[in-house]
Amino acid sequence: MIKTLVFPYKVSILPLAKTGRVKEVKSSSAKMELSITRPDDWHLHLRDGDLLEAVVSHSAHHFGRAIVMPNLKPPITTTAAAVAYRESILKALPGSSVFNPLMTLYLTDTTSPHEIKLARESGVVFAVKLYPAGATTNSQDGVTDLFGKCLPVLEEMVEHNMPLLVHGEVTDPEVDVFDREKVFIATVLQPLIQKLPLLKVVMEHVTTMDAVRFVESCNEGFVAATVTPQHLLLNRNSLFQGGLQPHNYCLPVLKREIHRQAIVSAVTSGSKRFFLGTDSAPHERRKKECPCGCAGIYNAPVALSLYTKVFEEAGALDKLEAFTSFNGPDFYGLPRNTSKIKLNKNPWKVPESFPYASGNIIPMFAGVTLEWLPSSI
Numbered sequence: 001m002i003k004t005l006v007f008p009y010k011v012s013i014l015p016l017a018k019t020g021r022v023k024e025v026k027s028s029s030a031k032m033e034l035s036i037t038r039p040d041d042w043h044l045h046l047r048d049g050d051l052l053e054a055v056v057s058h059s060a061h062h063f064g065r066a067i068v069m070p071n072l073k074p075p076i077t078t079t080a081a082a083v084a085y086r087e088s089i090l091k092a093l094p095g096s097s098v099f100n101p102l103m104t105l106y107l108t109d110t111t112s113p114h115e116i117k118l119a120r121e122s123g124v125v126f127a128v129k130l131y132p133a134g135a136t137t138n139s140q141d142g143v144t145d146l147f148g149k150c151l152p153v154l155e156e157m158v159e160h161n162m163p164l165l166v167h168g169e170v171t172d173p174e175v176d177v178f179d180r181e182k183v184f185i186a187t188v189l190q191p192l193i194q195k196l197p198l199l200k201v202v203m204e205h206v207t208t209m210d211a212v213r214f215v216e217s218c219n220e221g222f223v224a225a226t227v228t229p230q231h232l233l234l235n236r237n238s239l240f241q242g243g244l245q246p247h248n249y250c251l252p253v254l255k256r257e258i259h260r261q262a263i264v265s266a267v268t269s270g271s272k273r274f275f276l277g278t279d280s281a282p283h284e285r286r287k288k289e290c291p292c293g294c295a296g297i298y299n300a301p302v303a304l305s306l307y308t309k310v311f312e313e314a315g316a317l318d319k320l321e322a323f324t325s326f327n328g329p330d331f332y333g334l335p336r337n338t339s340k341i342k343l344n345k346n347p348w349k350v351p352e353s354f355p356y357a358s359g360n361i362i363p364m365f366a367g368v369t370l371e372w373l374p375s376s377i
Ligand SMILES: NC(=O)N[C@@H](CC(=O)O)C(=O)O
Pocket: 045, 071, 136, 137, 138, 167, 249, 250, 251, 252, 279, 281, 282, 295, 296, 297
């Protein structure tokens, strides 16, 4: 699954002699260290209860901030609920952590424009999330008719410069599951942007060439996309390699290789429209390995290592920092982080699982050896 990396790269890599800090690596590969501005995660599921406690430090170790998804049970539909959820995240963090959770509201058919005003005034809510009802995990309370029910709210969001984050798939069972993103763009996103050209929209976790092209065709600064490690590294074969692979199942589902390649080209081109959003989505092992397994890949512990691998393999390590640390805050109108992290070429084995009070969480690439090891400076 993991390819051997090719050297050398033409970018700002600090050689061992210059830094004196690079650890030994087993292979004959060059010893390398990167130093980049601390990244943020612009799409993260932290859950609640003991699952929250089990996962939050994996993100907080390396990321400065994260856009926290609101698809809890019940969903975070009000500013008051978002404020309370933020408190529980802060409580679950290790004492020394400065991780800053950026909260979101879950859009429903009955969200009021006033709620958007409250969200903006709170100073802790940074976006509103659109889940088409039935599209993904915990989306049953999502929107059934965006144009029929939500226009006043969307207009209020324009007033407050509040981004709409979109799970971009139609839910019509007649539409092939691999085409749902493409059909969503044509039937929802394109008309939405025509109607409200000043609405900021993030197309979350893009999975197709169609999404890449669409985002590139829109006004920079108004439409952007997050990209996950799995959609950069895996194609739909990974769902069936040697048997059914539930830990590679997420939504939108992995697509053909040509789509993966289009996404890699887009992010490694240096475009400002694409930024890091892991969509790390933990589920307890038995909810993945069962007759009707949940969608979601837990990648928080491996995400930075994997993004670095993608940029390295594309010969584009010089574009990594903009993707991980600049494009996101620039789009959201937030300051970039000032601290740094290191990425060392220092092979490490991904744990097979993370046990916690209610069971186990299996991370993406469990048991696989990865090359890049992130650490705080
Ligand atoms: N991506 C997923 O497959 N699952 C996410 C929901 C989502 O982001 O669509 C989850 O909350 O588990």
